[in-house]
Each structure stands twice: as structure tokens, then as C-alpha cells.
């Protein structure tokens with residue numbers, strides 16, 4: 001019996017198997033019902049009582065060694081194609097893991113918001129699908145105003161007195177806030193807006209805005225001017241100057257268009273500012289008393305200013321991008337150019 005055990009042990013040391021079939025045959029030959037090791041266990045019954053302990057231990061060891069060996073052979077078969085094949089080289093460096101980058105429009109939006117956060121403005125958001133009241137009527141647009149025309153506005157429904165449409169500016173969020181929020185109000189309203197315009201290097205039918213509103217007792221034009229100046233300096237550099245040009249919006253009176261000194265030629269005149277030294281960045285003005293009234297605020301007690309800018313435009317000026325369409329094409333070569341702490 002001892003000889004048989006020795007023989008099987010030495011066989012286990014040297015055995016090799018190429019296929020699953022060979023491993024299975026080995027298992028059956030050694031550990032199967034009629035296997036050699038199983039037979040040794042049968043023989044064990046005839047071992048003398050004083051030798052039972054010793055042989056019992058050796059037999060159990062043999063059985064375990066055989067089971068281990070078979071397991072090991074089986075695993076090596078599973079690994080074989082991988083370790084011997086050419087598909088994978090475990091010493092090769094891993095696949096590079098590339099980090100994405102924030103979209104320039106998001107970066108710019110966060111930067112604008114963070115500047116106004118410092119001035120105490122909270123963020124307020126509202127629906128992109130709006131009604132005529134919040135986009136036009138409450139903002140003092142006369143019924144026949146051309147901006148309501150199909151040329152500019154995407155209507156969802158028409159034909160009743162308060163049609164549903166895609167908002168053309170985020171001033172609608174300011175209306176909603178004035179209707180709901182307790183005074184004073186100091187908010188910025190970022191969001192997507194929609195205008196029925198032909199797509200070109202300077203215009204798109206979808207773009208992003210940040211509008212702002214401050215309503216309190218005795219808010220003045222000087223407060224507005226100073227707030228915009230501070231914003232311009234934070235955004236475009238501390239030596240930036242601003243210039244206000246008289247303008248018209250139905251919802252503000254007086255209204256202005258705001259220019260900043262060109263940050264590329266420092267006001268000398270270049271092709272970005274078309275030789276003028278100035279770049280237009282936003283519209284602004286004192287909230288028209290009719291708008292305050294429409295939102296349930298007494299214009300004899302409260303006054304306010306509002307402003308609105310296109311995020312793509314600010315981003316174009318900040319990074320000298322000359323075509324608005326780049327922002328919507330998702331070309332990674334373009335998007336990767338922008339990295340920032342925002």
C-alpha cells in the first residue's frame with residue numbers, strides 16, 4: 001500500500017495536462033468511484049489497527065494533494081490562452097484615463113454667477129417653456145410689439161390671449177420672482193433662451209443668458225452703474241472701463257447698452273472691437289414702474305434695476321472666440337482649450 005501511495009504522489013508531481021478532458025480523465029482515474037485513491041481507501045479497511053492512524057493520515061494527505069493538483073491544472077487551463085496569447089501583456093502600462101473639461105459656456109456662467117454672489121445676488125431659475133404673460137405682457141411689451149412676432153419667438157400654442165412659447169429671455173424668471181419673493185430682491189437668472197434667428201457666427205436660435213434684478217427701496221441708477229462696473233472689472237480685468245449708451249427696452253426706463261473697453265487692444269482699436277476700442281456686453285436699465293406694478297410691487301415705494309447678458313457673447317469676448325457656432329458643435333479640440341477653477 002505504501003508503494004502505491006508513493007507511486008501516485010510522484011505521478012502527481014510530474015503530471016501535465018493540456019486539455020480539460022485530460023484533467024477530467026486524471027480526476028476519474030484517481031478520485032472517481034473506481035479510482036486508484038478510492039481503491040486505496042477500500043484497502044485501508046484491511047490495515048492493522050496499530051497502523052490505521054499512520055495510514056489514515058497519509059491517505060488523507062494523498063487525497064487532498066490529488067484534489068489540489070487537479071484544481072491547479074484546471075486553473076492553469078483557464079489562464080492558458082491569456083498568459084500565452086498575444087492579446088494582453090500584463091507589463092504594459094494601463095489605458096490612459098482622460099479627464100474631461102467643463103464647457104466654456106458653463107465656465108463663464110459659473111464665473112458670472114460667482115461675481116454676483118459676492119454682491120449678495122442669489123440664483124433664481126424658471127421654466128424654459130413659458131407663457132406670454134411672463135415673457136412679454138408683464139414686462140410692458142405692448143400687444144403689437146414686434147418681438148412677439150413669429151420672427152423672433154417660437155410659439156408652442158397660439159390663438160388665445162396667453163399663448164405658450166419658448167422664453168426669449170430669462171427676464172421671465174425675474175417676473176416670477178417679483179410675483180413670489182419677499183422684497184428686497186437681489187437675484188441672477190441664468191438659463192437657456194430661444195429665438196427664431198438664422199444661425200450664423202454671431203447669432204444662434206438657442207443661447208444662454210444671465211439676467212439680474214435688484215429691487216429695494218431707493219435703488220438708483222448710480223447703484224446700477226457701480227454694480228456693472230464691478231462686474232466688468234472682475235470679469236475682464238481691473239483696468240476695464242465701462243461706457244453706457246442710451247437704449248430702449250420695454251421693461252426698463254431709462255435703458256442703456258453697456259460696453260467695456262476692449263481687453264485685447266486696451267482701447268486702441270483692433271479687429272475684435274472693429275477699431276472702436278469698445279465691446280458691447282449687456283443691456284440694462286431701471287425697472288419700468290409698469291413692470292413693478294404688473295408684479296404687485298408699489299413703484300412709489302420701491303425701485304430697481306435689471307440687466308441681461310448673453311453668456312456665449314461674454315465667453316467669446318473673454319477668450320476671443322470668433323464664431324458662436326463653436327460652442328454648439330462639441331468638437332473636443334475646441335472644448336479642451338478651456339480649463340479653469342470653475
Ligand code: PHE
Pocket residue numbers: 168169170171211249252283284285306307308309
Ligand atoms: N432681456 C433683455 C434681452 O434679452 C436684456 C435686458 C435685461 C435688458 C434687463 C435690460 C434689462 O435682450
